[in-house]
Amino acid sequence: MYRLVPALRCLFTKHTTSLRDSRTSACNLYALRRTEVLKADLRILGTGNHQDDAMVKHITRGELWRMRVELDPTALRDSVWPAQIRVRAFRTEDAEPLHHLLEHGYRRGGGSIEAFEAWLPAVTGDEEFDPELCFLADSDDGLAGAALCWTSAFVKDIVVHESWRGRGLGEALLRHVFATFAARGAPAVELKVESTNSNAVRLYERVGMRLIERLPMS
Secondary structure (H helix, E strand, O other): OHHHHHHHHHHHHHHHHHHHHHHHHHHHHHHHHHHHHHHHHHOOOOOOOHHHHHHHHHOOEEEEEEEEEEOOOOOOOOOOOOOOOOEOOOHHHHHHHHHHHHHHHHHOOOOOOOOHHHHHHHHHOOHHHHHHEEEEEEEOOOOEEEEEEOOOOEEEEEEHHHOOOOOOOOHHHHHHHHHHHHHOOOOOOEEEEEOOOHHHHHHHHHOOOEEEEEEEEO
């Protein structure tokens, strides 16, 4: 009887080790599958879970794409504005509402915005700032979208409030930007976008913009 104990102990040890290895393999497989799922859908901008959001941002961290559209005045299409939208230039009293809109638009990724106290002087004090090139889309409920451009024909920010997405406002803003710079004699308009922001990339490609440079994310 006592001679069987070492054998039983060995069998028990092997069984425990095998069980532990199985659990480890299962955990690794789950983690791998979860990673692949997150990688597969680059359109995810936020899940509501802080740990998952951090994982998504880490996994989907890609490149910064520089995109460009050549401006041919004879080929430009007119903007088709959604109902109740009125477009105008930036005024001093728009600073805080515009900052709130940018915060709303970038809260799940796709860009970033400084605190208001730093953002306002940085933007309005820039040598390329022109209030006439800051296009605001007004609705009855407040700002629905905005396109902030530099005088060098560069779109610094373009944002549409979540409640107005899917109605063509982003496309209308971009076409308005193109027409404005074409009238000023600019040969092209450029912008930068995170490569993982697939919705934005599709919009830019739809209005004729093309990738001209891949840049590393800073």
